[in-house]
Amino acid sequence: MQRQIEPQPAAPRARPGPASRYWFQRNRRWLGDMGTIALLLLVLFPFAWLVQMSFRPNKDILGYELLFEPTLAHYKALWTGAFPASFVNSTITSVSSTVLALVIGVPAAYALSRGGFRSSRRIALWILATRMAPPIAFTIPFFLAYRYLGLSDTLIGLIIVYLTFNLALVIWMMQPFFDGVPRELEEAAWIDGCGVWEAFWRVTLPLSAPGLAATAVICFILSWNDFFYALVLTRTNASTAPVAIVNFIQYTGWEWGRIAAAGTLVMLPVVIFSILVRNYLVRGLAAGGVKE
Amino acid sequence: MPVQRLGWVAYRQRSFMAGMAPALMVLALITIAPAVYLVLTSLTPLNLTLPNTAWDFSNPAGNYIDLLEDPRFTRSVWVQVKLSVSTVILQLLVGLGVALLLNGGTRIRELARSGFLIPMVLPPIVVGILWKVMYAVDISPFHRFMAYIGLPVPSLITDPNWALFAIVIAETWEWFPFTMLMVLAALQMIPASPLEAARIDGANNWQIFRFVMFPYIQSTLVVAAIFRLIDSIKAFPLIFVLTDGGPGDVTEVTNYYAYRQAFTFSLWGYGSAIATLMVAGIFVLSWVIDRLTGAADAEAD
Numbered sequence: 142m143q144r145q146i147e148p149q150p151a152a153p154r155a156r157p158g159p160a161s162r163y164w165f166q167r168n169r170r171w172l173g174d175m176g177t178i179a180l181l182l183l184v185l186f187p188f189a190w191l192v193q194m195s196f197r198p199n200k201d202i203l204g205y206e207l208l209f210e211p212t213l214a215h216y217k218a219l220w221t222g223a224f225p226a227s228f229v230n231s232t233i234t235s236v237s238s239t240v241l242a243l244v245i246g247v248p249a250a251y252a253l254s255r256g257g258f259r260s261s262r263r264i265a266l267w268i269l270a271t272r273m274a275p276p277i278a279f280t281i282p283f284f285l286a287y288r289y290l291g292l293s294d295t296l297i298g299l300i301i302v303y304l305t306f307n308l309a310l311v312i313w314m315m316q317p318f319f320d321g322v323p324r325e326l327e328e329a330a331w332i333d334g335c336g337v338w339e340a341f342w343r344v345t346l347p348l349s350a351p352g353l354a355a356t357a358v359i360c361f362i363l364s365w366n367d368f369f370y371a372l373v374l375t376r377t378n379a380s381t382a383p384v385a386i387v388n389f390i391q392y393t394g395w396e397w398g399r400i401a402a403a404g405t406l407v408m409l410p411v412v413i414f415s416i417l418v419r420n421y422l423v424r425g426l427a428a429g430g431v432k433e
Numbered sequence: 434m435p436v437q438r439l440g441w442v443a444y445r446q447r448s449f450m451a452g453m454a455p456a457l458m459v460l461a462l463i464t465i466a467p468a469v470y471l472v473l474t475s476l477t478p479l480n481l482t483l484p485n486t487a488w489d490f491s492n493p494a495g496n497y498i499d500l501l502e503d504p505r506f507t508r509s510v511w512v513q514v515k516l517s518v519s520t521v522i523l524q525l526l527v528g529l530g531v532a533l534l535l536n537g538g539t540r541i542r543e544l545a546r547s548g549f550l551i552p553m554v555l556p557p558i559v560v561g562i563l564w565k566v567m568y569a570v571d572i573s574p575f576h577r578f579m580a581y582i583g584l585p586v587p588s589l590i591t592d593p594n595w596a597l598f599a600i601v602i603a604e605t606w607e608w609f610p611f612t613m614l615m616v617l618a619a620l621q622m623i624p625a626s627p628l629e630a631a632r633i634d635g636a637n638n639w640q641i642f643r644f645v646m647f648p649y650i651q652s653t654l655v656v657a658a659i660f661r662l663i664d665s666i667k668a669f670p671l672i673f674v675l676t677d678g679g680p681g682d683v684t685e686v687t688n689y690y691a692y693r694q695a696f697t698f699s700l701w702g703y704g705s706a707i708a709t710l711m712v713a714g715i716f717v718l719s720w721v722i723d724r725l726t727g728a729a730d731a732e733a734d
Contacts, residue, residue: 170537170539173534173537173539173542174537174539174541174542176534177534177535177537177541177542177545178541178545180531180534181545181548181549184548184549184552184606185548185551187563187564187566187567187606188551188552188555188563190563190566190567190574191559191562191563191566194566245455245456245459246456248452248453248455248456249452249453249455249456249457251449251452252448252449252450252452252453253453255449256446256449256450256453258449258453264457267460267464268460270716271460271464273663273715273716273718274464274468274712274715275666275667275688275708275711275712275715276667276669277667277688277691277692277695277704277707277708277711278467278468278471278708278709278711278712279464279467281471281474281691281695281701281704281705281708282466282467282468282470282471282474282705283467284695284696285470285474285479285701286467286470301463302463304459304463305463305464308456308459308460308463309460312456336448337444337445337448337449338448338452362554365556366554366555366556366557366558368556368557368558368669368670368673369669369670372673373692373696383556383557383558383559383670386558386559386562387558387673387674395565395569397566397572400562401562401566404558404559404562404563407556407558407559408555408556408559411554411555411556412551412554412555414554415550415551415554416547416550419546419547419550422550422553422554422614
């Protein structure tokens with residue numbers, strides 16, 4: 142028998158504290174906001190410092206007067222060197238690797254979501270292991286193999302290496318998005334005569350578009366940020382922007398203005414992208430550990 | 434009807450297999466094949482300057498025996514332990530602190546969240562450069578300020594006693610947003626009623642945190658810690674830019690040592706042996722993660 146809800150005398154309200162406590166509570170909120178802003182400024186200080194350095198004229202590159210005449214000289218100097226080519230390389234490798242990982246990984250994620258395979262848990266562990274393995278364990282065999290395959294210092298070589306982390310990430314990130322799409326919608330499409338993949342293409346994939354976009358952006362960021370693989374597997378032709386900065390330091394020494402400008406250019410796309418996908422970042426970066 | 438239905442089920446299953454196959458094949462080609470190659474290489478004394486060392490399996494355990502007696506390897510493991518333990522603890526503490534602050538729920542704190550995650554998404558090489566700027570005595574605003582007020586501080590990254598500490602600071606700065614975001618997500622999942630109940634019962638802030646919030650975020654903290662622990666083993670760009678493993682070898686972690694052996698000294702067999710041991714170590718840690726998240730899931734169910 143269900144318990145009846147008896148009319149109860151109004152519960153005594155939480156006793157209001159003395160007025161000073163209210164004042165303290167209100168101020169605590171305000172103080173917390175101020176603290177947050179102060180902490181944020183402190184945390185972002187090294188980042189902001191690098192950006193301002195990139196606009197400082199060479200003669201007072203070390204200055205810390207807030208007022209200076211900003212100059213684009215460092216950016217112009219970069220434009221004439223080897224840097225633009227490396228920027229193009231970075232873009233090509235990151236975009237291609239992302240697209241390739243999506244094309245191969247998205248159907249697999251869907252199949253894992255719907256197929257009910259007995260081995261899906263083992264596949265999940267394999268993917269987790271790929272995420273965990275140290276890059277050095279991949280670079281040594283890839284470097285040795287690329288010498289024979291003629292893939293050293295090529296964009297294709299880099300794109301393949303980036304699949305080692307991007308493919309696993311795509312499968313891991315997309316599967317929960319597909320899990321979230323009601324199966325009834327696909328079943329309706331099947332009844333209407335769609336094949337499995339046609340229904341996927343027309344119904345499930347469009348409904349998972351936000352997840353797909355977030356996954357693509359995170360793949361792009363991971364490839365764009367890569368330093369280690371590009372350092373080891375490229376020399377001159379295929380070197381990406383992060384490696385170009387290092388080469389640049391090795392040839393011309395610590396020329397701060399130009400280094401700051403190059404650093405600013407390299408981080409600009411990821412800062413913008415990551416703010417766009419901030420809500421998915423944890424799932425992407427902790428792929429395998431966060432189950433939602 | 435049943436026959437037709439069975440046909441459809443079989444067709445569907447076949448379609449799913451076809452969707453999986455390319456990914457599994459590519460994954461096998463780019464992960465399992467290199468892993469096998471790595472282990473095989475670790476059993477040879479491969480040195481690219483000596484052509485006959487390739488595929489020489491006459492002394493398969495040679496590299497591993499050498500590793501046991503290599504004091505530089507042992508030191509690198511020790512440096513790794515110091516770096517990993519201190520950065521993981523610091524990232525947990527800072528991440529938890531900032532998450533609790535941001536959990537306040539005002540508009541400003543909501544906006545600040547995007548700002549705090551910037552260090553984590555920056556290209557690691559840029560993180561290295563901006564900390565190089567912070568640590569270079571002649572250019573760093575910090576060093577110049579200390580000199581200006583008459584308390585000059587010597588450079589941290591060239592001092593053997595402080596170089597590792599300098600890396601710890603930079604690494605913590607780069608990755609505390611990760612623990613912060615994970616903890617924040619966990620904090621926002623806490624239902625309001627136990628918090629209210631505790632408040633009505635007169636619990637103070639510390640008691641609310643310790644006895645009401647902490648049990649909810651405990652498993653998240655463990656998972657975040659293990660993730661950071663495993664990723665800290667891969668530390669490379671920061672060390673590459675800031676100290677290059679030096680001064681001497683005080684900041685040379687195992688990953689860096691393996692890189693040096695293979696890519697600088699061309700001792701590929703030896704480098705592979707170190708990398709193989711690292712993979713083995715990380716697999717043990719991954720297994721622990723799986724157990725822990727599995728346990729947490731079972732608890733939640």
